[in-house]
Amino acid sequence: MKKVDHQKSLKAIGLISGGLDSALAVKIVQGLGVEVHGMHFILPWLDRPADTVIKMARQLNVPLEVFFCREEFLEMIKKPKHGYGVAMNPCIDCHIYQLQKAKEFMITSDADFVITGEVLGQRPMSQNRQQLLNIEKESGLGGKLLRPLSAKLLAPTELESCGVIDREKLFDFSGRSRSGLQSLAKNLGITDYIPTGGGCLLTDKNFAKRLKDLFTYGYRGHHEIILLSVGRHFRLSNHHKVIVGRDENENSCLLEQAHPKDVVLQLKDFLGPLALLQGKEPSQQMIDQAAFLVKRYSKFRDRMADVCYWRKEDPLTSEIARPKDMLEQDVEMLKIA
Ligand code: SF4
Incomplete structure (x- = not known):
């Protein structure tokens, strides 16, 4: 990694989630005269950044690098070195992963350091003192990871030690309280942000069941x-x-x-749910089970209504299914989440 050049203006990579803390971290460092380039991570079940993230980057006046977490990230979720939180959220490994990618981006974009909005003690799993240290070490960013919101409570980074960043202008937030952060946001003019607890799906137990099912049976x-x-x-x-x-x-x-081979099912003459039957060459019995589910979740559960189906690749060849009656307990047995 390059040495900090005392004569040159500084450039940092700021991780931006769309939430308040990462925005504050960027704003604080910008206030010290540092040029910031934003970086945002898109989790595998999303295909574009949320509008709020784009708006936040505009509000902060930073260019935004969007990184799509795909297969490598999914592999990490399957077997995280540091384990899961409440559901299937491997927060420590996830932070390390994101910071490793931020480090790569820092090097290619000739930046000097990386900043995050982490707050000491805010999240029990990944933001306790020990884990903040581990995350810094395992990401390979030793000395080049600045957490402006809690910097005064943490060991000085290389930038603070050599005096290019004035440690006195950084903060000492800790714990879960939001009030101090919110008043700082007011002072710094940050108004539009995603409220905390906006939810990573990996912390949702039902989503975790779906993901486990997908890992067990594979996907195309x-x-x-x-x-x-x-x-x-x-x-x-x-x-x-x-x-x-x-x-x-x-x-x-x-x-x-x-997928072109998926079977699509829908009520023939009425509005209602659309279903996808995924998988190769489903049997007629499976098509009829799927047809029952279409009726089960429509207003026509106990009334006459045809369900038609077709292969996605061949929408002109539609046929009528024979919904196979199922007991509620059988439906529950099939339900993943
Ligand atoms: S909550 Fe989700 S996105 Fe955030 S660190 Fe944990 S796993 Fe990663």
Whole structure:
């Protein structure tokens, strides 16, 4: 890594989540005359940054590098070195992963250090003193990772030690309270941010069940990862799964992300859920089970209504299914989450 040049203006990579803490960290460092380049990580089930993140980058007046976490990240989730939190969230490994990528970006973009909005003691798993140290060490950013919100409570970074960053202008926030951070936001003019607890899906136990199911039975492409956060999920066999949309947006998303070989099912003459039957060559029995699920989650559960189906790649060849009656307990057995 390059040595800090005392004569040159400094440049930092600022991790931006869209939340308040990362925005504050950027703003504080900008206030010290440092040029900041934002970096945002997109988790595998998303395909674009949220509007709030783009707005935040604009508000902070920083260019934004978007990094898509894909297969390598999923491999990390399967077997995190430091374990999981409440659900399937490998927060320590996730922080290390993001910081390793930020370090690579720091080197290629000729920046001097990386900043994050981490606050000592804010999250029990990944932001206690010991883990902050571990994360810094394992990311390879030793001495070049500045956490401006808690810097005064942590060992000085290389930048503070050699005096290019004035430690006195940094902060000593700790713990879970938001009030100090919120008043700093007011002072610094940050108004529009994602509220805390906006939720990483990995901390959701139902989402974790879907992800585990996907890892167990495999998937054919990224579109199946995107669909993890859409609809109700049912496992019919080792190779077949049904997803039933819960509203119009989910119906469109299912159709948009369907694999050409997936079977699409919908009520023939009425509005209602759209379902995708994923997997190769499903049997007629599976199609009829999926058709029942379409009716089960529509207004026509106990009324006459045809369900039609077609292969995504062949929308002109539609047929009528024979929904196979299932007991509620059988539906529950098939439900993944
Ligand atoms: S909450 Fe999610 S995104 Fe945040 S560190 Fe944990 S796993 Fe990563």
